[in-house]
Amino acid sequence: MTLEQVPLWRGVAVALVTLFAEDGSVDVRATARHAERLVASGVRAVLVAGSTGEADALSDGERVALVSAVRQACAGVPVIAGAGGAWAGPAAELTAASVAVGADAVLVPPPRRAGDLRVFYERVVSAADGRPVLAYHFPGVAGGAVPLEVLPSLPVAGLKDSTGDAERLLRLLSEWDGAVYVGSSALVSAAGLLGAAGAILAVANVAAEDCVAAWEGDAAAQLRLVGPxxxxxxGFPHGLKRLVAQRYGTSVAARMG
Structure with missing residues (x-):
């Protein structure tokens, strides 16, 4: 792995929930405070406005405001912005806006009707102004697919794969030299053992300590993650919102589902 390919972080990141007020407005301050306490609990990076953050229900302005607030609240750890779009133009625009307010990297799923993925990601990389671009493979939930056979040709620094597919994880790690991040808490221990760069997890919103322990090889912690x-x-996102509320007293309001 070259110097340019060294991962921005290693270990567990949180795929941050977006907290809403009871009237449905984004509670930027509460979301940033939640991110801050998760960093204190051991997460190594924060993903803002990803699929866990109900990105499809956020305006670009809301997404940028969240990135800015979390960046200010979470000094010392990378902040990654979700920055997808139906085609390269809006994805590049959101990437540029996120970087302008302090995003250290962007996570970008391909469009559902992507066409040439290399052309799409080249445009996003240009807009990222030197920050790492991570592709996102969670077809049907966040855009389209990132095929294994296409991945080596893409100008991306890494990939988040949220499918929970153990065979695909093994192939990614054996066939590609980019940074691989799992998005399923069922594979945390396996990913750590096999040498993945890290994990970006929704469950870290409520069980950050066990996520970190599982990554470090604690089998009991991995088993404790089954419940959450x-x-x-x-009933995403309501199941996760209820778990977070039970532990931290946050709002269960959601825009999706």
Whole structure:
């Protein structure tokens, strides 16, 4: 791995929930405070406005405001901005706006009708102004697919794969030299053991300590994640919002589901 390919961080990052007020407005301050306490609990990076953050229900202005607030609240760790779009133009615009307010990297799924993925990601990389661009593979939930056979040709620094597909994880790690991040809490221990760069996890919103321990090889912690992993997938995003509220007293309001 070349110097340019060294991952921005290693270990567990949180795929941050977006907290809303009861009237449905984005509670930027509460979301940033939540990110701050998760960093204090051991997460190594924060993803803002990803699929866990109900990105599809946020305006570009709301997404940029969240990135700015979390960047200010979480000194010392990378902040990654979700920056997708239906085609290269809006994805590049959101990438540039996120970088302008302090995003250290962007996570970008391909469009559902992507066409030439290399051309799409070249435009995003240009807009990122030297910050790492991570591709995002979670087809059907966040854009389209990032095929394994296409990945080596893309100008991206890494990939988040949220499918929970263990075979695909093994192939990624054996066939590609970019930074691989799992997005399923069911694979945290395996990813750490196999040499992945890290994990970007929704469940870290409520069980950051166990996520970190599982990454470090604690089998009991991995097993403890089963409960929140299953509950968080129940009626997304409501299952996860309820878990976070039970632990931290946050709002359960959501725009999706």
């Amino acid at each position: 992993h299953v509950a968080a997938k129940s």
